[in-house]
Amino acid sequence: MARSPRITGLLLDGSACLSKEYARGEKLYGLTIMKATRRSVPTVYGALERLEDRNWITGYWEDQDLEPSKPRRRFCRLTPEGSTGICDLLAKRRPEALLEPVYRVPSVPVSGRCCVVAGGAG
Secondary structure, eight states: OOOOOOOOHHHHHHHHHHHHHHHHTOOEEHHHHHHHHTOOHHHHHHHHHHHHHTTSEEEEEOSSOSSTTSOOOEEEEEOHHHHHHHHHHHHHHOGGGGGSGGGOOTTOEETTEEOOOSSOOO
16 A cells, blocks of 8 residues: 655645646646646656555546647546545645635535545546
8 A cells, every 4th residue: 555645735735736626627737736836847746746656646648749849748637546535635734725616516525525526637
């Protein structure tokens, strides 16, 4: 079993970003998370790698180059385990992140609190 990721400000910021965009059905990749969290490339990609090692996210490459001069993007999506883990983490360490309207999904109660809707982007 993978050990729990170290809880850092970046992990909390990135988790909030991942779960929000996932609930909205939007695709996420490193640059999106970097802009949202105002963190650097190595910092964000290191955290994404740790989340992927934990099986909280899965990464996948963009199907094709939309513009030949730009590199393909590597998107990430929350796994069911990741959705639960991130929801639990935010509930414990940053509950105010779960109060945003995107999380208020009455048909998906989890332990009496709102959580990320499964089946987001991807």
